[in-house]
Amino acid sequence: MTRILVIEDERQIREVLKQILEKSDYEVELAEDGRRGLELFRKHPADIVITDIIMPNKDGLETIEELISQNPQLPIIAISGGAPGQKAQFALDVAKMCGAIRVLAKPFSRKEILEAVTDLLSDVKANDHSGS
Numbered sequence: 001m002t003r004i005l006v007i008e009d010e011r012q013i014r015e016v017l018k019q020i021l022e023k024s025d026y027e028v029e030l031a032e033d034g035r036r037g038l039e040l041f042r043k044h045p046a047d048i049v050i051t052d053i054i055m056p057n058k059d060g061l062e063t064i065e066e067l068i069s070q071n072p073q074l075p076i077i078a079i080s081g082g083a084p085g086q087k088a089q090f091a092l093d094v095a096k097m098c099g100a101i102r103v104l105a106k107p108f109s110r111k112e113i114l115e116a117v118t119d120l121l122s123d124v125k126a127n128d129h130s131g132s
Contacts, residue, residue: 002121003027005046007037007063008079009055013106017050020110021117034058038066045071048120050113051100053080053091061091061098068099073127075120077113081106 004026008014011032018028029044031037035058037051049067053060060078067074078095080103082088092103101123102116 001025001027002048003029003044003046004117005029005031005037005041005049007031007034007049007051007055007060009033009052013052017113020113024114024117026117034060034063034066037063041067047124048075048077048117050077050079050117053078053095054083061094064095064098064100073124075102075124076100077102077104077116077120079104079106079108 004021006014006017006028008017009032014030018030021028029040029046031040033055034051041049051060051063064076064078067076076099078092078100080088080091082091088105092105095103101120104112104116
């Protein structure tokens with residue numbers, strides 16, 4: 001079963017993502033910030049990481065950089081609603097520069113998040129088979 005780590009500081013968004021992903025037969029683990037997300041990833045590596053950008057303790061950009069430095073092929077989806085005085089797109093553009101493969105601005109639909117996950121999984125499978 002595909003494991004997805006969701007790193008999001010807003011409890012309600014974490015729970016909604018968990019419900020959406022579990023209904024599509026993914027195993028989901030939740031973290032409330034980047035520091036906890038990295039701890040969970042070290043213990044139980046995920047196949048995909050979905051991370052918010054603006055969070056306490058360790059933000060999503062630092063988290064993405066750390067995950068990619070240790071796991072260069074890890075598919076990461078960055079999500080953001082922006083911050084006061086900052087548009088979400090700016091944070092998402094920076095997340096792409098840090099290594100996120102897909103980005104979604106909040107609010108996004110159930111369909112958008114599931115398509116992003118499905119696309120990343122099909123890219124991973126295509127890359128796994130290209131070397132054989």
